Amino acid sequence: MGRVSRRQFLKASGFAGAATALVTGTAAAQTVSPNLEGTSENGQNPATNRMAMLMDNSLCVNCHSCRLACQNENKLPVTEKYIRFDYIETGRFPNVKRLLNRHSCMHCEEAPCIGVCPVNALEKGAEGFTHTDFETCIGCGVCLHVCPFEVPVISEEAGTGKPKMYKCNGCRHLIAAGIAPACATNCITGAVQYGTWDEMRAKAEERVAKLRATSPGANVYGIDEQGGLGLLLVLRTPPADYPHLV
Amino acid sequence: MAMDRRTFFRSTAGAAVAVAAMTTIDMRAWAQVVEEAPVELKGSLCNVCSSHCGMYIHVKNGRPWKVTGHPDHSRSRGKLCPRAHGGLYWIYDPARAKTPLKRVGEQEFEQISWEQATDEIAERLKRVLDQHGPQAVFYGHNPRRSGVVYGNRFMHALGVNTIQTHNAACNTARVLGLAHTFGSSYNADWANSDYLLFIGRNMGEGIRTSTALAFGEAIARGATVVCVDPRLNESAAIAEWVPIRPGTDMALLLAIANVLVTEDLYDKEFINTHTIGFHRFERVLPQYTPEWAEELTTIPADRIRSIARGLAAAAPAAAVDTGWKGAFGAAYANSTDTARAVAYVNALLGNLNKRGGIRISRGASLASLPFQAPETPTGPRGDGVGTDYPLATGHGLPHLSMEKAQKGLVKAGIIRHHNPLRTIPDYDHMLAGYRSLDLLVVIETHMTETALEADYILPEPSFAEREEVIEATGPSICMRTKAIEKVHPETKSFDEIITLLANKMGVGRYFDFTLDELNEALLSGQPFSLADLREAGSIEVSVDQPEGVPELNTPSGKFEFYSQRFADEGFNGVAEWYPPETGLQLRENEFRVVHGKQAYHSHCATANIPMLAQVTKDYDTNRVWLNAERAANLGISDGDYVRFTAPDGRSGEARVKVTERIHPDMAFAPGAYGNRTPYFELSEKLGGFNPHDITAYRSEPIVGHTMMSELIVEVKRV
Numbered sequence: 001m002g003r004v005s006r007r008q009f010l011k012a013s014g015f016a017g018a019a020t021a022l023v024t025g026t027a028a029a030q031t032v033s034p035n036l037e038g039t040s041e042n043g044q045n046p047a048t049n050r051m052a053m054l055m056d057n058s059l060c061v062n063c064h065s066c067r068l069a070c071q072n073e074n075k076l077p078v079t080e081k082y083i084r085f086d087y088i089e090t091g092r093f094p095n096v097k098r099l100l101n102r103h104s105c106m107h108c109e110e111a112p113c114i115g116v117c118p119v120n121a122l123e124k125g126a127e128g129f130t131h132t133d134f135e136t137c138i139g140c141g142v143c144l145h146v147c148p149f150e151v152p153v154i155s156e157e158a159g160t161g162k163p164k165m166y167k168c169n170g171c172r173h174l175i176a177a178g179i180a181p182a183c184a185t186n187c188i189t190g191a192v193q194y195g196t197w198d199e200m201r202a203k204a205e206e207r208v209a210k211l212r213a214t215s216p217g218a219n220v221y222g223i224d225e226q227g228g229l230g231l232l233l234v235l236r237t238p239p240a241d242y243p244h245l246v
Numbered sequence: 247m248a249m250d251r252r253t254f255f256r257s258t259a260g261a262a263v264a265v266a267a268m269t270t271i272d273m274r275a276w277a278q279v280v281e282e283a284p285v286e287l288k289g290s291l292c293n294v295c296s297s298h299c300g301m302y303i304h305v306k307n308g309r310p311w312k313v314t315g316h317p318d319h320s321r322s323r324g325k326l327c328p329r330a331h332g333g334l335y336w337i338y339d340p341a342r343a344k345t346p347l348k349r350v351g352e353q354e355f356e357q358i359s360w361e362q363a364t365d366e367i368a369e370r371l372k373r374v375l376d377q378h379g380p381q382a383v384f385y386g387h388n389p390r391r392s393g394v395v396y397g398n399r400f401m402h403a404l405g406v407n408t409i410q411t412h413n414a415a416c417n418t419a420r421v422l423g424l425a426h427t428f429g430s431s432y433n434a435d436w437a438n439s440d441y442l443l444f445i446g447r448n449m450g451e452g453i454r455t456s457t458a459l460a461f462g463e464a465i466a467r468g469a470t471v472v473c474v475d476p477r478l479n480e481s482a483a484i485a486e487w488v489p490i491r492p493g494t495d496m497a498l499l500l501a502i503a504n505v506l507v508t509e510d511l512y513d514k515e516f517i518n519t520h521t522i523g524f525h526r527f528e529r530v531l532p533q534y535t536p537e538w539a540e541e542l543t544t545i546p547a548d549r550i551r552s553i554a555r556g557l558a559a560a561a562p563a564a565a566v567d568t569g570w571k572g573a574f575g576a577a578y579a580n581s582t583d584t585a586r587a588v589a590y591v592n593a594l595l596g597n598l599n600k601r602g603g604i605r606i607s608r609g610a611s612l613a614s615l616p617f618q619a620p621e622t623p624t625g626p627r628g629d630g631v632g633t634d635y636p637l638a639t640g641h642g643l644p645h646l647s648m649e650k651a652q653k654g655l656v657k658a659g660i661i662r663h664h665n666p667l668r669t670i671p672d673y674d675h676m677l678a679g680y681r682s683l684d685l686l687v688v689i690e691t692h693m694t695e696t697a698l699e700a701d702y703i704l705p706e707p708s709f710a711e712r713e714e715v716i717e718a719t720g721p722s723i724c725m726r727t728k729a730i731e732k733v734h735p736e737t738k739s740f741d742e743i744i745t746l747l748a749n750k751m752g753v754g755r756y757f758d759f760t761l762d763e764l765n766e767a768l769l770s771g772q773p774f775s776l777a778d779l780r781e782a783g784s785i786e787v788s789v790d791q792p793e794g795v796p797e798l799n800t801p802s803g804k805f806e807f808y809s810q811r812f813a814d815e816g817f818n819g820v821a822e823w824y825p826p827e828t829g830l831q832l833r834e835n836e837f838r839v840v841h842g843k844q845a846y847h848s849h850c851a852t853a854n855i856p857m858l859a860q861v862t863k864d865y866d867t868n869r870v871w872l873n874a875e876r877a878a879n880l881g882i883s884d885g886d887y888v889r890f891t892a893p894d895g896r897s898g899e900a901r902v903k904v905t906e907r908i909h910p911d912m913a914f915a916p917g918a919y920g921n922r923t924p925y926f927e928l929s930e931k932l933g934g935f936n937p938h939d940i941t942a943y944r945s946e947p948i949v950g951h952t953m954m955s956e957l958i959v960e961v962k963r964v
Contacts, residue, residue, distance in 0.1 A: 059462050061450025061480045063845035064861050068331035071857060072312040078856045081864075093873060093906045098483045185314065188325045188455045189462030210468055 051127035051175065052200040053184060055102045056234040058211055058218070059191035062100055066183035066192055073171060073182035077158045082168040083183060086243050101242045105130060105151050105168035106222065107230025113143035113152070121165075128197065128230045129170030139163025148226060148246050170230065197228070204234050211236060221245060249347075250354050251924045254693070255340055283307045288729035289316060289783015291717070293709030294333035295848040296388055296412075297321050297454050298717060300784035301330060303710055303729040310334055310710055310729055315455060319784040320720030325455035328846040332858040336708050337733060341693050341854060341925040343705035344734040353698050353924070360738065360746065363702050368750035370685045370701075371404075374658040380405035381628035382657040384647050388412055388664045391715040395615075395764070396744040396757075397662060403620040403753035408628040408656075410642030415670045415952045417575035418639055420568060422949040423585020423821075425639075426809045427593070429799030432606045434565035436460035439602040441560035442471045443502075443553060445495050445588065446573025450480030451843045470560070472553055474498065474545075475573070476840065476909035477871065488553070492838050492912045492955065493578045493826035494543040498550065499566070499587035500823055501539035504531050505554035506594045513561065513596025520795050521593055523808025527820050534823065542823075542830065544909070561595040563602025576951035577840070579827035583948075586809075586821040593805050598795050606796070610718040610787045613770040620756050628656050635950040636815050643950045645670050645943055648679020658685040662740060663706070667696040668850045668922065671941035671952050674896075689743055693925035694851075705737045712739040713761060716768045716779065723772065724784035725765065817948055827944070828956045830911075835880060837872070837913040839890065839937045839957045847918030850936070854926035862919075868934035869903040871914040872961070877904045882963050890959040892940040899964060900935030913961065 067083040074082065084103045091097055107129045114122045114130065121136040122143065143165060144152040153166045171181035175194075179185070184194035193200065204220040211218035215236040222229030225246070239245040287302040292313070300319020304312045313331060317324040336342075346363040347355035374382055385401045387393040389411040401409055413421070424431045434442060437460035449461040464471060465484055473482035476492045490498060506512045507528065517524050536547035543550075557564045566588050574581040574588075597603025629647040631638040644666050650656040656679075667676045680686055680699040688700035697703050706712065711733060714726040738746070741764075745757040759767075766776050772787070779785055797803045801811060813819035832838070846852075846861045853859055853868075862868050870890075872882060882888060884904040890913070891897040900915070908914055919934025941957045 056466075058484055059465055061458065061461075061484065061845070063328055063450055063453060063458075063480070065326065065328045065331065065845070067861070068328040068846070068857060069312070069314075069326070072331050072334070075311070078860050081860075084864075089906060091906060093875065093908070093910070094487075094489045096478055096487070096906045098478055098907060100483075186325055186331075188327060188453065188458040189450075190459060190466065191462065207466070213468075 049126060050197040050230075051129070051194065052197040052230050052232050053107075053170070053181060054193045054195075054200040054204055054232045054234070056191045056193070056204070056207055057099070057101055058207070058215070058234055058236050059189050060100060060102070061189055061191075063188060065186050065188050066102075069182040069186035070168070070171075073174070074169065076166070077155075080153065080155055080166045082166065088241055099236060099241065101233065101235065101245070102231075103149070103151070103244050104231065105170075106149050106226065107168075107170060108148070108225075109227030109229070111226065112146040112148070116142045116146050118142060125170070125172060125175075127170070127175060129172065129175075130230070131169050131172050132165060132167060134164060137165050139165050141165070149244050197230070197232075200232050204232050207234050249356065254925070280307055288727055289781065290710070290729055291714075291724060291726045291783070292322075292326065292330045292333065293726070294329040294336075294852065296390065298390060298719065298724075298726075299326060299330065299455060300719075300722060300724050301326055302783065305729050308730055310337060316724075316784045318722060318782070318786045319724055320722045320786070321454050321456050323456040323459055325459060327453040327455055327458075328858065328861070329848050329852060332846065332852065332855045333709070335855045335857065336691065337710050337730070339692065339854070341923075341927075342708070342734060343690050343693055343697060343703050343737075345705060345736040347703040347705075349701045355703065360736075363704060364746050364750045367685070367687055367702055368747060371658055371751065374684055375404060378657045380623060381408060381626055382655065384408040384410055384628055384642075384644075384656060384659045386410040386642075386644055386659060386661040386664055386666060388662075389641070391717045392740050393662055395715045396741050397660075399620065399756055400744045400748055400753070402622055403748065403756045404751065405623050405625070407623040407625065408642065408647070409640070410629060410644045410647065412664060412666065412669060413576075413639065413641035414643050414645060414950060415576055415666075415954060416571050418641055418949050418951045419577070419581035419946065420570070420575045420585045422637060422639060423574075423582045424568060424589055426800065426812060427586050427589035427806055428598070428606065429805075430606055431568065432598075432604045434567045434604050435602050436567075437463040439464055439560070439563055439565055440469050441556050441564035442469060443557060443566045443591075444471065444473045444475075444481060444485075445499070445566065445569055445584075446475050447473070447567045447569045448475065448479040448481045448572065448842070450483075451845045452570055452572065453845055470556055472556075476912040477842070477914050478907035479842075480845065488545055488549060489909045491542065491544045491830065491909060492840050493580070493830065495573050496580050496584040496587045496821070497534070497539045497542040497823055498545060499584065499591055500531070500534035500821075501536045501550050502554040502557070503527075503587070503590050503594055504534045505536060505551050506558055506591070507531055509555070509558075511555065511558035512594035516593065516596035516598070516795070520598075520798075521805040521807055522802045523806055523820060527590065527807040530820055530822050542825075557591070557595060561603070562597040562600035564595055565597055565602070565604050566591045566595075572842075576946075577953065577955040579946055579953060579956065580824050581946065581951065581953075583818060583821040583824070589805070590807060590821065593807070599792055606792065607720065608789050608791055609720050610723050610789055612716060612718050612723070612768040615764065615767055617759050617764075617767070618756060620753070630950065635945070635948075637811070637817075637948055638950040643945065645672070645676065645952050646945055646950060648676050649943070651679040651682040654682070656683070658683055660687045660689065661696055661700075662689040663691070665694040665696045665850060667699060668694065668936070668938070671938045671954050672943035673922070673939050675943035689740060692851075693923055695921065695923045698923055698925075704743050705734065706743070707732050707734070707737040707739055711737070713780075714739070715741070715761070716765050721789045722784045722786050723769075723779065725779055727780050727783060812948075815948075826956055827953065828958050832911055832958065833960075835960050835962065836958050837876075837961055838911055838955065839913045839915055839941075839959055840955045841915040841917035841937050844916050844918060847916070850918060850921055853918050853921055853929035853932055853934070856928060859928050859932050862932060866903075868901075868916055868919045868932060870900040870935055871903045871905055871908045873908050873910040873912070874904050874906050876910045877902065880961065880963065882961070887964045889962050889964050890935070890940065891962070892942065892957060892959055894942055896940040898935050898937075898939050913959070
């Protein structure tokens with residue numbers, strides 16, 4: 001479980017376990033309580049009801065609809081956004097490529113931010129996403145220093161002026177109600193999807209197999225990184241090309 | 247009280263003070279009540295662009311807080327583009343028109359009552375009609391059902407038939423070109439196609455979410471999508487990009503046709519059975535070799551051959567997309583014939599109403615209205631349609647109207663939800679026209695550029711606060727519903743405004759019904775009621791689609807390679823190559839300016855929306871693109887300011903993005919920026935170059951469109 005304390009994990013999974021049953025729509029007996037101690041066959045998937053968002057960058061048209069839907073859904077101030085993009089342009093006219101990658105919380109299975117938070121404002125949901133308790137957060141920025149992907153943003157909260165940490169919460173309130181995160185619901189080309197981690201991994205691998213015909217460097221990012229990521233990425237070129245990937 | 251922009255905003259500051267005074271209550275208890283309030287989903291329609299996508303407005307405590315796509319609406323299919331999300335801001339925007347306003351000086355208005363406004367408008371409109379006749383009056387709008395049903399009926403009752411839309415600065419060349427070949431517009435069956443050729447089409451930035459979804463499906467399935475565009479746009483970024491010299495798309499299409507015919511790769515059965523004039527086309531075709539096209543387009547001849555062969559191999563599950571405004575909607579002198587050439591290639595592929603090809607679809611239909619209707623006037627229009635421009639469409643020529651206004655031939659206009667002063671090329675020309683009028687009435691939600699030139703501004707409620715006439719969109723029957731109460735009590739919806747004006751003008755007998763009665767009549771014969779539709783927002787009905795090749799809506803009933811109508815009017819019977827009016831030769835410091843969309847902005851209407859403007863700001867996207875090598879030759883670096891000077895001496899300044907993603911001949915200006923209304927304060931701060939400020943007023947000879955990309959400028963670093 002990385003740096004997630006057992007207490008934190010139990011607390012979180014108790015909350016989200018029932019909700020996940022709604023999400024998957026499968027028999028309650030299979031999903032209502034996460035498999036806390038066991039591992040799946042490949043040893044990398046400790047919670048059987050682990051969920052994931054899949055960002056297929058090869059289908060993204062850079063419209064920012066996900067960002068806008070997320071901002072409204074999470075009532076963010078205009079200047080804060082949980083979803084940002086990195087862009088890479090390569091080649092010379094007329095042989096040019098423009099690649100992009102979604103830069104937002106990767107929801108690491110082994111999330112270093114959780115253990116270092118001095119006020120325990122971060123915790124794992126049973127679905128595997130890293131949630132912030134915004135009220136508890138003091139915006140100290142320690143999480144930013146340990147985040148492998150440079151995701152957290154520290155900003156003053158509108159109205160109170162208190163520093164707070166802003167990052168994707170996986171639309172916790174929606175998934176608790178059995179609804180996909182706003183980015184997935186709103187994606188206009190089907191680039192962002194939401195489902196069980198295994199399903200999303202399978203989809204990503206299937207897509208990459210197809211992409212390799214035209215993009216030999218295509219790969220799935222997030223199967224092993226940080227113990228596996230809750231945000232899986234389909235990339236057309238190796239991860240080293242993207243500024244925030246490790 | 248006369249008000250300019252400052253006093254206008256000050257008058258709304260009172261509301262903020264009142265809210266601040268409330269902070270003495272128990273915030274925690276209040277917050278809990280607010281948080282626990284139920285959320286209502288109101289099925290309605292978006293209004294941030296013309297697509298009117300179906301959506302749910304989520305309302306909590308009487309305030310909308312988010313929108314989601316309506317699954318039963320054929321344009322949204324459960325998804326919404328960024329503009330819909332950002333558009334919520336419009337409801338509470340301080341730049342809203344809130345009460346009837348009368349002009350008392352340049353950009354100065356006084357608040358007046360509806361009674362006074364409608365009395366005075368009626369009196370002045372009657373005077374124009376009496377003195378100058380009905381062709382001196384026009385009505386301009388973005389044509390959707392309320393505007394058509396109420397606006398056209400009112401105009402017809404007054405004997406006015408000059409009814410105009412935005413199309414002359416949108417897709418009118420494309421519409422005419424398709425109408426005179428296939429007999430109507432059509433769409434590619436994107437989701438099922440194996441080979442799609444996009445000419446300037448960009449699903450990622452000119453968005454309807456249903457088509458973006460279909461495009462995503464095609465890409466995910468592994469279909470070949472070739473994006474021909476001088477710019478590596480957001481669709482091309484995930485597909486195959488073929489850069490082309492701007493203004494030469496027709497040369498590419500003719501060369502593709504040449505390969506299909508020369509290599510015997512076309513559908514002879516379709517050509518023999520369903521077309522006329524093919525032999526005349528065959529006679530002009532030999533000159534249009536790929537090598538000939540390479541010279542013009544800069545696309546290698548072998549690439550042109552591979553596109554033609556790829557299309558043929560996939561046919562009939564292959565299509566040349568028709569685009570929208572894109573490359574040939576209203577861009578160049580050769581745009582109408584470019585649209586015909588698009589149709590020629592599809593005809594050669596024999597893909598009509600075939601899976602993965604192109605489809606002429608039927609939509610849901612609504613009942614006709616049982617109310618007494620005025621006769622449609624038959625006299626000449628005031629904007630040259632049918633006379634100066636015999637082939638021009640009923641969408642009209644608003645730019646030509648403003649020439650006639652300057653000559654004293656056009657005297658009054660009513661414009662609704664449409665901002666032609668900012669969105670039609672040549673601001674100075676349009677402005678001079680509006681200022682020559684005896685009467686301009688603008689019916690608007692916002693204090694737009696055009697509204698500020700009006701003698702009277704009549705304020706409408708925003709999209710979330712009003713109901714409208716039911717629409718049939720593809721297989722969906724849908725309507726705008728009232729999600730929340732009016733924010734500004736003095737606003738009135740278009741149906742109310744027109745009914746008021748009609749009564750004052752003595753033609754109230756044509757409006758002897760309520761909006762509800764009208765909507766109920768439209769639904770006559772449907773298995774659901776107005777109340778059902780109001781609850782649902784969108785209902786999908788089943789519509790039989792034509793299979794095979796129907797009789798086409800052309801004079802011959804067949805596909806027309808040769809158009810007698812074109813020939814009769816002195817145009818090419820068969821589409822043949824000719825260059826843009828401004829030519830293709832550029833001097834060392836010259837660029838052709840082309841503008842286009844970004845996903846997160848609509849026309850010039852949204853740069854004032856904070857969430858959308860923030861995207862622009864975060865990624866610095868209101869810069870004009872210049873090709874890296876050419877910029878370097880001119881000593882221009884990324885982020886520099888440059889001056890664009892048009893041949894007539896007018897000029898504008900812009901920051902540049904220096905990039906490899908653009909053809910050396912073209913400067914690309916994102917089209918959303920450069921508002922000139924001081925009420926759009928954020929947009930003003932954001933800045934940006936708008937090419938319409940320096941594009942000369944012109945009309946294309948065939949359909950009369952505005953030739954928006956016939957602008958070549960000299961570029962110099964400042």
